[in-house]
Amino acid sequence: MASLNSLRHLVQTHPIIDNHAHNLLSRDVAADYDSYPLESITSEAHGRALENARATLPLLRATNQLAELYDTPCATWDDVVAAHSLWVENDYDGLIRRSLEGTQALLLDDLLSDEDVESYDWHDQFTGSATKRIVRIEAVAATIIGDLMSTERKEGETVWSKFRQRFLDVIDRAMDEPAVVGFKSVVCYRTGLDVDPYSGDEDLLTASLHRVLDSGTRRSGYRVEEKPLNDWLVQQTLKAISFKKRAGIVKPMQFHTGLGDNDISLVKANPAYLQPLIEQYENADIVLLHSAYPYTREAGYLACVYPNVYLDLGEVFPMVSREAQEKILRESLEITPTNRILWSTDGHYHPETFWLANKQFRQALEKVLVEYVQLGDYNVPQAKMAAADILFHNSNRLYKLNLEPNIVHDAAVSKVQPSLPSDPLDAFLLQNPDIEYVWMQWLDYTATTRVRMFPVEEFVRIARKERRVGISQAVCCMLHDDTVLPQGSTTGQFYMEPDLNSLYRNGGLPSTAAPSASVMTFWRSEDGTAFEGCPRSTLQNIADKIHSEHKMQLKFGFEIEVVFMKAAKGQRTGHVTEYNPATTNHSWSQMTSETRQLIPLLEEITRTLASIGIRLEQFHAESAPGQFEFVLPPAAPLTAVDSLLAARQVITAVAEQHGLRATLHPRAVPGGVGNAAHAHVSIDPPTHEDAFLAGILDHYPSITAFTLSSEASYERVRSGIWAGSEWVTWGFQNREAPMRKIGPGHWEFKSLDGLANMYLAMAALLAGGNIGLDAKLALTVKECTVDAATLSHSQRADLGITTMIPKTLEESLENLELHTSNTFKDLLGTELVKNYGTVKRAEIVRLREMSEEARRLWLLERY
Incomplete structure (x- = not known):
């Protein structure tokens, strides 16, 4: 019983990622029942057909359940309408907050309507994470057509070519937009799921476009309902998705399948029609929405046999009866892997759609999983993993959200479940x-x-x-x-x-x-x-300050670069006299004959890290001989640094078992590309990203005292080796800028290596950012799109690039001790700054007493 209680608790409380929903109505129209009838929360019917909704089991069930949400008795649907109206009038935000309780992230198809609804990012205030967008491609096409018709209309080929280019441009921009995490097609509604996987000819598409133009007006709009054109929209989007995935950008394509209102062709809503398309675009991740009801088994089969297909369980909650919901869930589990199943509410317009869907889904999921455990089909850990994956982790992985679930602990469950103590x-x-x-x-x-x-x-x-x-x-x-x-x-x-x-x-x-x-x-x-002086406390205090005073969530993600080396020992003494790279036939992201010999080592490292809860995002060969990179997932600041150190400890230990030394030395191989420890830093929301970045750039020469913390570190401060070059600047996707901007509020910091105390290094970075936020600093350094070292003095001046990255540790320490602001030192702790400088200056003296070869060997053995 105790174990089943832990399963029930997890199902009922685990945070949710809602992978498909729509915008909520604005307060001033939320009780406009003529335009937005409340009955639609449990029915796809429209017009006169919706009048019968009050006699359906789903609506009667909703009537009884909504009494809990409204905190008032509801005997009839009229009571529900009255309660809804009262909440809208007195506390609409409170109703939304209640309805979205337990939802950590929303992915919104925000092109369902462009009237009477709130913007996608308005919803952030009710969830624990930034709301993301799903771009509806047919709505994009209709908008482009409307824009074309508002200007002088050209003939034949010109109209088609303009439409074609604009559509492809919008999709391409959306692929690079951080707020967009996927696309959606409603081709199921328009011409059916029997999409031709290959593009049609230009004449056919031109004629198809003209028929759309002729069927609408600028006032009524343009409904894209022409099979050649609709199929082309789907094909081109999947091509873009497939192409970008090769570059590491993953944005799935959602398809409406199955259940819909009366303008859908129910026969052609069967996802089985998509099979040729799925095979043609095997590199594109495809989500089959809405349980594909009544074709759930067909959808489950596709998700089982094709690695790029996922099954979403939305919309049928609360649109069908309890028994139907449980049956749909059981059919989904017949052969579909639980790591391919996603949850969504398909919530739209009214907050109640979210609340009812989540409540009813949790009820069904609990009943089905508990029964399977009782029958011996699952054990409790397996059932809990399946539930957590469906509710949160599968969407988190698929859409690359990089979220940590906000788990709510229930002390009462701990008392009856010894396997999950609170301590x-x-x-x-x-x-x-x-x-x-x-x-x-x-x-x-x-x-x-x-x-x-x-x-x-x-x-x-x-x-x-x-x-x-x-x-x-x-x-x-x-x-x-x-x-x-x-x-x-x-x-x-x-x-x-x-x-x-x-x-x-x-x-x-x-x-x-x-x-x-x-x-x-x-x-x-x-x-x-x-x-004062504790590195972990220093980092935690500054991170907490930014969170509490600026309402920002911080995340770090680290890239571990190491060189695997073989020790050479003296014949007489048996002592190590040199280290040589484990591979010499080696290059970036390539598998050579020597690299393949290290696959067992790399895989053992990955498995060992996973066994202690650190799951790598990727690993690959880097450029220098014997050099490899291991990419860690993002996490909160202290957790991220802790995981970094734990991961390095594992990499070093596993390498030793294979007779190798894993070193973080900044230039382990003379003449080879250096070893870095690049850090990804993100702030959410990115509202004041310019001020945050400005503070970092202003304090950069002092920050490097902590991030480039050894004289050997400055062997990487040079142009042309992808180490951030030599000038303090930033650039979007510029890998020769020390601050590479990746997206809103997301940068890669490159002036960092494995010899740094990472708690202090990241604390220094945040200290600069915090000063920028407090002072609301303007970003005076303009974006640099090239290696700033290749620019002339006047060109750099035009961009506001005036400061060089220090070329020695002494120069960085001098900036820290003599030229930085007292505020920066106070944030880190004046005693810490003093002692740190003392240690580092003594370290410089000690290492300079050694010969170059002895110094290199000394560092290789310690880092």
Whole structure:
């Protein structure tokens, strides 16, 4: 019973990504029942046929359920209408907020209507994430035709060529628009799903376009209902989707299938007609909307046998009876993989459409999954995974939303379900009962990971605050070899406090090692408050400040570049004298004979990371010999850095098991392309993105003291090696700009490598951005579309590019200590800035005492 309770709880509370819905009505028309009858929330009927809706089971069921939403008794549909009107008049926003409770993201086909509805981004205030758009291609075509007819009409080929080019331009722009995550076709309504997978000839299409032009007016509009033209719209959109997917841009195509109002051809609404199209455009992801009812099995078959097809379960909730909904869900599960099933409400106009659909779907999903568990078809973990995938994860992956589910914990469920304790330590130990040791870790100012190891019983005492572990404050002024600098003090200590949210199982260690786990720590003072100088606290504090004061969600995503190297040992001493790349027949994104020999290593790294909860987005060969890149998913700032360090630890350990050294050295191979640790930074909403970026650019020479934190780091600060070149600037998709803009509020920061303390590096970046937000700085540096180093002085001046990236660590430290604002230092902590500079200057002296070869070997062995 306890396990089933946990399943029921998950189904009823897991956040939802609604992958297909429409805009809500504006408040002033939300009670205009002549234009927008409330009965339409449970019926596809229109006009006189809608008068019969009150006698249907779906509407009667809705009448009873809506009493819960309105918080008032509803015995008749008239009561529902009255309650709706009252909510609209007194608290329309409150009604919407209630109706969208549990919905974390909306994907809106916002071209259903351009009148009386709110804009897509207006809906953001009611969900936990930015609303995204689904572009309806027939509406795009109709708009273009209307625009053409508002100007002087040309003859034959000219009209067609203008329409063709404008349509392709709109689709191309939408492919690059971050707010657009997909496309939709209602060809099912217009000419049926028997779409010809190949384009028609120009004469046929021209004639088809002219028939559309002749059938409408500028006042009535133009309905695109010509088979050659409708098929062409679908073909061209799928071609664009297929082409962009090769470049890593994934935007699926949704098709209305099955259930619809009376202007649909029910026979040709069968998704089986799409099979030739699905085969022709195998690189385009296709979503079959609305359960394809009554053709659910046909749709499920297509989603089963074609890897580019997904089945959406929307619209039938709340349009059909309870028994029909459960049957549709069971038919969907007959052969369709649960990682190919999506959920949507098809909510539109009235908030109640969202509330009823979500409520009824959760009811059906709970009943079906619980019964399958009771019958032994699923076990509880399998059923929970299926539910979470359908409600959230499948859409999150397909549409590349990169969201973290906002899980709501229910303490009552924890009491009856021992397998899901509320305490993260209990939960971890329950899932990993074999753990014998826990490594408590922190990252010092030299970016060295320091570790204390504890038997698990002792770690539990520490986590429960039954004992404390003190660390000498001397580490704030300590070099790699444990030398305490004169400026440091051997008196005093801070205490390590484990952050249980960062607890993970160690992976990649020798098979003889006992099972162990690692956890990152905060530094605490004697009285338990934050200790100034703690890198993790510094990052968390600045991130929290931006979130609370500017209402922005922050996310980081990291790219790990490493070079796999083989050690060469001296014959007499047996000591390592050199490291050489593991591959030399090697190039960017290529599979060579030597690269293929490393596939088992790469795959083992990927599997090991997945086993501890880190799922790579991709991995591939980079340009330098032996160099590979592993791309981590985005996450909140502290979580993202924790995952980065955990992933590096796994990569290093697995490589050692294969007899290789995985190094982060910025130029591990002399003459080869450097090793970076590029970071993706995003703010949501991107409303004040220019001010955020301006603050970073203003403080760039100080930020590099933390991000390019070794003299070796500056070997990458040069033009022509895709490392961000030499000038402080930015550019949209410009890989030779240190700040590459990718989309609204999303940049790739390139002046960063693996020798940095990543908590401090990202804290410095956010500190600059926060100053820009607070001061509402204007972005005076204009977009640069080329490598700024190739421009003349006057050309750079015209773009506002005036500052060079420092060429040495000393130069960066001087900017940090002498030329940056006090506000920047205060955000990071004045004591931290002082101690960090002390450590880094001493490190410069220590490394300069070595020969070039000795220095290179020293860094390769430590990073």
